Amino acid sequence: MHRWSELFIPTLREAPADAEVASHKFLVRAGYIRQLAAGLYSYLFLGQRSFNKITAIVREEMDKIGQEFYLPALHPKELWEASGRWSVMGENMFRLRDRKGTDLGLGMTHEEVMTDIARKELRSYKQLPQIWYQIQSKFRDEPRPRSGLLRVRQFMMKDSYSFDIDAAGLDLSYNKHRDAYRRIFDRCGLKYMIIQADSGAMGGSGSEEFMVRTPAGEDQVVSCDACNYAANVEKATSKLDHVEDLQPEGDGKPFEVHTPGQKTIEEVARFLGVSPKNKIKTLALMTEETDAKTGKKKSRAVILLMRGDHQMNEAKLSAALGSKATRPMEEAEITQLFHSPAGFLGPLGIEWAKSLNDGDKAVLLVDKALEGRRDLISGANKEDFHVKNITPGVTFVPTAYADLRRVTAGEACPNCGAVLRIDTAVEIGHIFKLGYKYSESMGARVLDQNGKEVMPIMGCYGIGIERILTAAVEQANDENGFALPSSISPFDVVITPTNVKDEVLLNTAKDIAKRLETAGFDVLLDDRDERPGVKFKDADLVGIPFRVNVGKKVTEGTVEIVERSTRQMQDASIVGIEQYFQKVLRPAR
RNA sequence: CGGGGCGUAGCGCAGCCUGGUAGCGCACCUGCCUUGGGCGCAGGGGGUCGUAGGUUCAAAUCCUAUCGCCCCGACCA
Numbered sequence: 001m002h003r004w005s006e007l008f009i010p011t012l013r014e015a016p017a018d019a020e021v022a023s024h025k026f027l028v029r030a031g032y033i034r035q036l037a038a039g040l041y042s043y044l045f046l047g048q049r050s051f052n053k054i055t056a057i058v059r060e061e062m063d064k065i066g067q068e069f070y071l072p073a074l075h076p077k078e079l080w081e082a083s084g085r086w087s088v089m090g091e092n093m094f095r096l097r098d099r100k101g102t103d104l105g106l107g108m109t110h111e112e113v114m115t116d117i118a119r120k121e122l123r124s125y126k127q128l129p130q131i132w133y134q135i136q137s138k139f140r141d142e143p144r145p146r147s148g149l150l151r152v153r154q155f156m157m158k159d160s161y162s163f164d165i166d167a168a169g170l171d172l173s174y175n176k177h178r179d180a181y182r183r184i185f186d187r188c189g190l191k192y193m194i195i196q197a198d199s200g201a202m203g204g205s206g207s208e209e210f211m212v213r214t215p216a217g218e219d220q221v222v223s224c225d226a227c228n229y230a231a232n233v234e235k236a237t238s239k240l241d242h243v244e245d246l247q248p249e250g251d252g253k254p255f256e257v258h259t260p261g262q263k264t265i266e267e268v269a270r271f272l273g274v275s276p277k278n279k280i281k282t283l284a285l286m287t288e289e290t291d292a293k294t295g296k297k298k299s300r301a302v303i304l305l306m307r308g309d310h311q312m313n314e315a316k317l318s319a320a321l322g323s324k325a326t327r328p329m330e331e332a333e334i335t336q337l338f339h340s341p342a343g344f345l346g347p348l349g350i351e352w353a354k355s356l357n358d359g360d361k362a363v364l365l366v367d368k369a370l371e372g373r374r375d376l377i378s379g380a381n382k383e384d385f386h387v388k389n390i391t392p393g394v395t396f397v398p399t400a401y402a403d404l405r406r407v408t409a410g411e412a413c414p415n416c417g418a419v420l421r422i423d424t425a426v427e428i429g430h431i432f433k434l435g436y437k438y439s440e441s442m443g444a445r446v447l448d449q450n451g452k453e454v455m456p457i458m459g460c461y462g463i464g465i466e467r468i469l470t471a472a473v474e475q476a477n478d479e480n481g482f483a484l485p486s487s488i489s490p491f492d493v494v495i496t497p498t499n500v501k502d503e504v505l506l507n508t509a510k511d512i513a514k515r516l517e518t519a520g521f522d523v524l525l526d527d528r529d530e531r532p533g534v535k536f537k538d539a540d541l542v543g544i545p546f547r548v549n550v551g552k553k554v555t556e557g558t559v560e561i562v563e564r565s566t567r568q569m570q571d572a573s574i575v576g577i578e579q580y581f582q583k584v585l586r587p588a589r
Numbered sequence: 590c591g592g593g594g595c596g597u598a599g600c601g602c603a604g605c606c607u608g609g610u611a612g613c614g615c616a617c618c619u620g621c622c623u624u625g626g627g628c629g630c631a632g633g634g635g636g637u638c639g640u641a642g643g644u645u646c647a648a649a650u651c652c653u654a655u656c657g658c659c660c661c662g663a664c665c666a
Contacts, residue, residue: 012599012600012601012615012616013600013601013615013616013627014600014601014615015600015601016600016601017595017601017602017659018595018659020659020660029600035658037658085666089666091664092664092665092666108666109666140665142664142665143590143663143664144660144662144663144664144665146659146660199666218665432666434666460666480626498624499624499625501624502624530624530627531623531624531625531626531628532624532625532626533624533625533626533627533628534626534627534628535626535627536625536627537626537627538627540626549625551625552625560625
């Protein structure tokens, strides 16, 4: 039996000044965690107990589909050079050197280590499929740790990796994970959604994220309440309402109009008496990459055309460009390409690349929302002038059309046409069909049935352990504290004798605690010599799902039971207390 | 890395502008009192004022540098 009076549960009346989000404030106030440095947290008694319950659930469900490994956190440089990520990861990877001068990195994930085992050990299709997982610390030198436990530099992650002989096998492994994740997050009592994710630079054929809605999150999720459509805003699309094109003016050929001092989309549209939807927005960017061999910097102009009222989605742009980083053009670069100041840019009079591989010529990407549109208005590449009668594909030829548009709330669902919503959310899990990236770069090969050497196809799947706790706190808190689901709470029940100097109350409380413990519950006895108010406040703060008040009513043979999440209170007979909790909590172990 | 803010007792803060014995609330310790929502009274302990250097008779306070932490942005397989 755990006695509060003997435990270290340093609750605080006030939250530390630098805590911003609810989960951070409450987990510190409730004595679950303490900060060591930016993005580094210590787990105290309550935090670690909750943590252990979470990892136990994860382990139990993962053991049904895979095998747990324990892997080093220190990785030799050569391993990450083999996959090409030693340089890709840049500053995000913690690096160090041992006494012999060998370069090492602290693992950010374990694709390399797992694939290394696979390439050394797997020889035959008969050994496949394999699912290997681990629950261990990951290290990322985040440019900016933030939001308490949401973005940190050392964190616990369950990551697993699947190796299959073919795409059909990968689908099976992927679906096993999807099911396991649903069981895990259901058991953890989270309200989550499964959304389509951007597979980004990693390519691959499919990727979904498990998200919990909370204002503290860092991701934007587009979803439809009418059907099951849900996607990360980096990936999401929408149906657009039909837009009336303008009537061609004059002979229908492009002609310049004088627009003195009218630079922004809004200004030009108002000046010409048209909707921004009939205006082309021209964005001037540069890609910059460092040649791996020569170390020289190569840059290339990338010009984007969007509908006037649309915003560019950087993840989509990155995908369209094969994940090259971009930056806004500098003024000199704009002048050099367009011979015009910003504010009057457009696609005319410039020789655009015919494809992305077309030398170093400037690339013109046109958003799909402009495909098929007619008689639009763009800048004239001449100060104080715009051009009318512009029709993409006719008046100019783009390098490519691409989906570059950021979905906004209120647009129509691409599946069913209902109104889309956008919420901020935190990512608690991610499942991802990796494909051949690591098998190929690191040389994992097995023989298939025909004795032919083939690459195993991989998937990778992650769960942020502390994010489960954080999300649970975020999704159920009030001014007094938070309410954890019993499955991940450090204790099931806290027993609160209102006055420990009253031996009847204390002994009754002890008796109840003992009996509940025998019945298989995790019980915390608040035997501190404190006033009832103090103990009630602390109990509310630390989030234990049920509290048993042992007070005056013991003379009538009853105690009060308070449910933390609903704050509902009811009397229960002391004699039947085990039965009561066997009903409201999951069956005892 | 760009922009902003903050480092004074365990936590929350005042003092700094205008240099002169370092303060308040909570927490903590002792005693009394109290016991259904962070009680009351009395007494008490605890701070190199982030660090280093400078100016000055004198620096928490002014100057310089530096470190740390937080927020916005960039970034986030």
